[in-house]
Amino acid sequence: MIKFVKYLTAIALLASVSTVAGEKEAKVATKAECAASECTQKQLTLKIDGAACEATCAALDKVLTSLEGVKAESCSKSHVTKVSYDSAKVKPEQVFAAFKKAGVKVEGQQIELAVNGMACGSCSSKVSKALTKLDGVLNGSACHQSKKATVLFDPSKVKSEQIVAAINSTGFKVGEAAASAN
Numbered sequence: 001m002i003k004f005v006k007y008l009t010a011i012a013l014l015a016s017v018s019t020v021a022g023e024k025e026a027k028v029a030t031k032a033e034c035a036a037s038e039c040t041q042k043q044l045t046l047k048i049d050g051a052a053c054e055a056t057c058a059a060l061d062k063v064l065t066s067l068e069g070v071k072a073e074s075c076s077k078s079h080v081t082k083v084s085y086d087s088a089k090v091k092p093e094q095v096f097a098a099f100k101k102a103g104v105k106v107e108g109q110q111i112e113l114a115v116n117g118m119a120c121g122s123c124s125s126k127v128s129k130a131l132t133k134l135d136g137v138l139n140g141s142a143c144h145q146s147k148k149a150t151v152l153f154d155p156s157k158v159k160s161e162q163i164v165a166a167i168n169s170t171g172f173k174v175g176e177a178a179a180s181a182n
């Protein structure tokens with residue numbers, strides 16, 4: 001019983017602390033502040049062709065990170081490069097040009113989306129079908145067990161918002177947190 005009371009007190013304390021923190025946050029997050037910091041930080045996950053060994057991956061990462069504020073990690077096994085960049089300093093075209101310079105072909109951009117409501121294989125195949133029907137989607141598959149859809153697409157032909165809309169049109173909804181990933 002004493003434990004339970006302590007537990008309740010802890011919750012009450014936590015609640016009051018988080019309210020204070022919430023108020024602070026609301027004051028700080030002005031538009032100017034937002035434009036100046038993390039809001040311009042972008043992440044790209046790209047499927048690559050032509051970086052089959054660790055040496056070529058290291059060479060690619062070197063070209064990418066020579067761009068201001070760019071972080072890159074390429075994996076020769078999964079053939080995926082993860083790039084993070086500040087869109088206020090570097091344009092995505094510059095990132096893609098760096099791949100060209102390194103002699104690595106970008107097959108497409110890869111995103112993973114949380115999809116709610118898929119209960120069996122026929123649900124996930126409905127989502128997969130909707131994805132592969134979209135022009136610009138190179139590969140799309142959904143899995144009802146992981147509740148995720150993995151999509152490889154050509155960003156010059158289709159936008160991630162269109163992919164989200166295509167999934168939502170099946171009746172299964174893309175989770176909010178994952179939908180913001182670009």
Ligand SMILES: [Cu+2]
Pocket residue numbers: 118119120121122123124
């Ligand atoms: Cu189903």
